[in-house]
Amino acid sequence: MTFFKNTYWIKRIAIIISLLIVSFILWNTYIFFQKFKQEERGKIEIFAAAFKELASNSDLNENTNLINKVYQTIEDTPTILVNKNGTIDLHRNIDSLKATNPKYLQEQLNIMKAQNEPIEIEYFGVTQYLYYRNSDLLYKLKYYPLALLLILALFLTIAYMMYKSSKVAEQNKLWTGMAKETAHQIGTPLSSLLGWIAILRSENVNEEYIVEIEKDVDRLSTIANRFSKIGSVPKLEQQNIVDITKSAFNYLQSRSSKRVTFSFTTSKSELNSNINTELYGWVIENLVKNAIDAMQGKGSISLQIQETPKHIKINVSDTGKGIAKSQFKQIFTPGFTTKKRGWGLGLSLSKRIIEDYHKGKIFVKKSELGKGTTFEIQLEKV
Template identity: 55%
Template sequence: MNFSPKKKASNIVLLIASFVIVSLILWNTNSFFKKFKEEERHKMEIWATAHSELLQAPLDADPGELPIKIFQNNTSTPMILVDKDGATKTHNMPEEKANDKEYIDRAIEKFKKENQPIVIDYLGEELATLYYGNSQVLNKLKYYPLALLLIIFLFGTVIFFFFKTNKASEQNKLWAGMAKETAHQIGTPLSSLLGWNELLKAENINPEITKEIEKDIARLETITERFSKIGSLPTLEKHDIVAETKNAFDYLKHRSSKLISFSFNTQIERATVLLNPSLYQWTIENLVKNGIDAMRGKGNISIEIAKDNNYVHIQVSDSGHGIPRSDYQTIFNPGVTTKKRGWGLGLSLVKRIVEEYHKGKVKVLSSGKSGTIMQVSLQVVA
């Protein structure tokens, strides 16, 4: 991982350079559009001049090849020629609409907005007015800058999500590294505790004391194992979900306040799932502790297990203050917490363990003033 200022500066430079390049393309396209529009107007002025020469020429005179060639070459620009008497003549427009006055009037208004009309005169006398619209090529170029703006937006979005994903990846690596280092640091005093407990046994003290110490040492070993597995794919094996849930429940029950009432109910005796017991117990622990925090240390916690088709559902209920419906999804995001001193990692870990590692589902089944029910669903295997 590298959080150095040089890396951040290079990312910013890359982002700015990318936007400059796209902006230059946009500016160049806009300049090309204006230039092309000027060239098209110049072409129309030439056409108007040629038409003026034809109007001035005697009826029996040869108009020459140049005016005729100018007329023949202009096949892309739609035009409406209105003479001094109000008669209209269309060019490069649908022939069936040539006598449709409403269509012609609408087209003239449209052409006025697109281009300045050209007055054809001779010796100060107005002979006709030429209205013309944009050619098909020019119309396509007109929308090209909009397409580029869309490209800039999409490009910026991709860059944003790239940097966001990159940052999240670095943070995940940091958390994984810290977790593994924590597991490593716990290992040394844990070995000493094992030795001290053996010495206590040799002193013939109350066996219940050393037995409880052994349970806590086993608990520390489990925590160490959990932290050591963060950032790597855990091994899943077939286990009885009912037994594993009961083990986690019993441990939490004996080490929680007497003000908490615990109840465990199951509709099935056994259900085999692919499971990592250590991580699964961590899931149950987080859900139960969240419930206890929501009840402020006093209330009812219950776990119910039921089977539906190919899934077994574990429901953890509490009698706390509940979760707003608007937070049902965001509550699983890292950093989101309703506690004043919470880190917002518990439920995000639950979601990752259940959905990413065990391919299951976790959700807020229901929540209200009477409490919250969280449901974990795992697929049953033969």
């Protein structure tokens, strides 16, 4: 118990430290961004002062080296000089081809107005306003925190997926162990039952009773074999789908309420596919049992087998309460159930048997609340 408590707190401390580190990086990035922005404005103000000095001093008109040197410090920063009337007098560091379009220049000016306050330049009664846009480096620095957050989100997503995957693997391992242990435990009384059947025969007990007991013993043996195959790759053999399906269907029909009507139809008497007989029969039984439960023991169940050039389709339909469309995929999730009593494993096991072991498909073909549901299984035809 102490170990789990320590692990609990270690995880939370690690999360808190990670959040503090990320917050520290984001805060420092913000401080650096603001400082760099101030430095950039300082350069623009120096450029504006040099421009004013050049415009107001006639001695400097013959030598523009000063303003050129100052200009080199902002050569990555787009600028637009606007007069008092709002007309653009000069622009720098803007695409020369696009700048021929007055509309483009106006768009750039609007961007600059939104980003930074203009710098006023006055000389000889002339008033101009110097607008500037953030440099490319400042743009990159602005979106750096967003990139950092995206990387962090990606990292957390991967960590969560790995954690979830490990939990699912752990749960699957647990279910597999329980299934195999169940199969092992069933094996012991089965051996005893076979011995008792032999004794009953030697005592000249009515053969009809013994035959029925043998059927139940065979059924228990089948269940034990099914559980023993969970977690291991089953052996697939070419079998007649029609016979295997009909056998599982008839077994439940003989043990169900007379108020349930059963209907079995097939396009051919022989349709072959590579399957594991016990596991496939388990899927059919799960679907039929769910159908009986959905009808609350009264209604009709129909099973149809059809073929396409490449596949065999098995449709199991009922006249039960139906399934909401939003739950078509959710019902195959382990643990999900709409019953008051149930573990929610039947359909998830069926999906694993059909899709993982037999490389087929199983899904809700159609369903309508209050009218019934149709499940479809697709298997490759051989």
